Each structure stands twice: as structure tokens, then as C-alpha cells.
Amino acid sequence: MALSEQYQDLLAQIDPAKMPRHIAVIMDGNGRWAKARNLPRTAGHKAGAEALRRTVEICREIELPVLSVYAFSTENWLRPLEEVRFLMRLFIEYLHNEVALMNRQQIRLGFLGDKDGLPPAVRGALDEAQAATAANKRMLLNIAVNYGGRDELTRAVRKIAAAAAQGGVVPAEISEQLIGDYLDTAHEADPDLIIRPSGELRISNFLLWQGAYAELYFTQTLWPDFTKRDLLTALLDYQGRRRRFGQTQEQISKD
Numbered sequence: 001m002a003l004s005e006q007y008q009d010l011l012a013q014i015d016p017a018k019m020p021r022h023i024a025v026i027m028d029g030n031g032r033w034a035k036a037r038n039l040p041r042t043a044g045h046k047a048g049a050e051a052l053r054r055t056v057e058i059c060r061e062i063e064l065p066v067l068s069v070y071a072f073s074t075e076n077w078l079r080p081l082e083e084v085r086f087l088m089r090l091f092i093e094y095l096h097n098e099v100a101l102m103n104r105q106q107i108r109l110g111f112l113g114d115k116d117g118l119p120p121a122v123r124g125a126l127d128e129a130q131a132a133t134a135a136n137k138r139m140l141l142n143i144a145v146n147y148g149g150r151d152e153l154t155r156a157v158r159k160i161a162a163a164a165a166q167g168g169v170v171p172a173e174i175s176e177q178l179i180g181d182y183l184d185t186a187h188e189a190d191p192d193l194i195i196r197p198s199g200e201l202r203i204s205n206f207l208l209w210q211g212a213y214a215e216l217y218f219t220q221t222l223w224p225d226f227t228k229r230d231l232l233t234a235l236l237d238y239q240g241r242r243r244r245f246g247q248t249q250e251q252i253s254k255d
Contacts, residue, residue, distance in 0.1 A: 020192035022066040029198030029222030047224035074148035106138035113147030149208030156182035
């Protein structure tokens with residue numbers, strides 16, 4: 001790992017055998033960060049994009065297989081129109097600016113959410129970025145835009161119902177595995193760790209199915225202030241948890 005010296009103290013404590021396969025982050029606190037500095041909310045969103053860049057960098061450095069970030073929810077359309085328009089422009093800008101870096105770092109771009117509900121310009125930029133990074137193998141970066149956990153499950157149920165109506169799915173054979181195959185994260189590992197900055201203590205409709213056994217980590221740090229050190233601190237906290245998945249500690253100790 002090529003981490004800078006300022007993180008070596010944390011890196012030395014990390015157990016390679018206990019690394020998560022998938023970390024998910026709810027990027028929250030941009031507005032409050034801007035308000036505290038008497039800045040417009042747009043400044044907070046720009047600073048949040050920089051925090052995302054830092055987080056992707058550190059996750060790539062520690063060789064994390066999958067990072068999923070919650071950028072824009074299905075409920076966020078209710079925000080003021082100008083803010084929504086700015087966020088869509090910022091998303092397009094981020095995609096255009098980061099593709100070259102993602103290719104150098106062998107990062108593939110994934111998408112979570114209802115792509116049909118996005119403005120055409122956003123869909124176009126997203127499709128281009130996904131096509132440009134499709135061959136990359138070292139890390140998957142999922143960006144959730146126009147995403148809601150309940151909406152995702154609703155879309156999955158509709159697809160399963162349609163397949164059943166056409167004879168492709170037998171209702172009695174519907175399983176957790178089959179449902180997972182119809183989700184936005186089909187064939188990906190479920191998140192082991194969900195991080196929520198900003199002091200809020202909820203998951204806000206993010207990865208409801210996939211996060212069933214995720215460890216939750218909450219921090220008072222607002223998203224624009226979230227650093228590589230914060231990510232490593234969350235990782236160390238995760239490694240101190242006991243993940244039993246319904247078993248007793250004695251059973252796990254025998255394995």
C-alpha cells in the first residue's frame with residue numbers, strides 16, 4: 001500500500017484478514033458545512049465532491065473491492081429547483097473530470113438508482129463514463145443517484161412479477177438469491193460497512209436489502225470535512241466488531 005506517512009499509524013493497525021469487501025457511504029452534511037461558513041449550499045456540494053475524490057483515492061490505496069456512495073436520493077428532487085439543477089451539473093462535471101483518473105487507477109464506474117428518471121444530459125454522461133471504464137478490474141465505484149432503497153425493491157418486484165407472468169420465474173422458487181439478482185447491486189457483495197457522516201443516526205433509505213448485516217458507523221464529521229484519516233478510523237472501528245451473522249461467538253471461534 002502506498003499511503004502517505006501521515007496515515008502510517010493507522011495503517012499499521014489494520015488487519016488485512018479483516019478487510020471489508022464493500023464499504024458504502026452516505027455523503028451527508030454539505031449544506032450544514034456551507035451554512036457554518038456563511039457560504040451558499042452550492043459551495044458545500046463542491047466541497048463534498050472533493051471529499052468523494054479523497055475517499056475514492058484512499059479506498060483504491062487500501063485495495064477495497066467495492067465502494068458505493070449515496071449522492072442523490074429519490075427524495076432529493078423535492079429540494080429547491082436551482083439546487084437540484086446545480087447538483088445535476090456537478091454530477092456531469094464530476095463524471096467528465098474523473099474518468100481519466102478512474103482509468104489510470106483501474107476503477108470501474110457502477111450506478112445505483114432509476115436511470116430513466118434522470119435528465120437526458122446526466123444519463124448521457126453516465127453512460128459514457130460507464131462505457132469508458134467498463135474494462136477496469138481493480139475496484140468498483142457505485143454512485144447512487146435518483147436512488148431509494150424502497151424504490152429499488154419496488155423496481156425489482158416489478159421485474160420479478162413480469163418474469164413470472166412470462167413463465168420465466170416460478171413463484172414458489174423465488175428466493176433471497178433471486179431477489180438479489182434483480183437489485184441494482186446484482187452479483188456484487190453486500191456492504192460490510194455503512195458510514196454516515198454529519199451526526200445523523202439513520203440510513204435514510206440506502207441499501208435497505210443489502211445492508212441487512214452491515215456494520216453501521218456514525219461520525220459527527222460533516223461530509224466535506226471527511227478525510228482519508230476518517231475513512232481509516234471507520235475501518236479500524238469495523239475491524240473491532242464481532243460479525244456473527246446469527247451464530248454464537250463460540251461457534252465462530254471454532255471455525
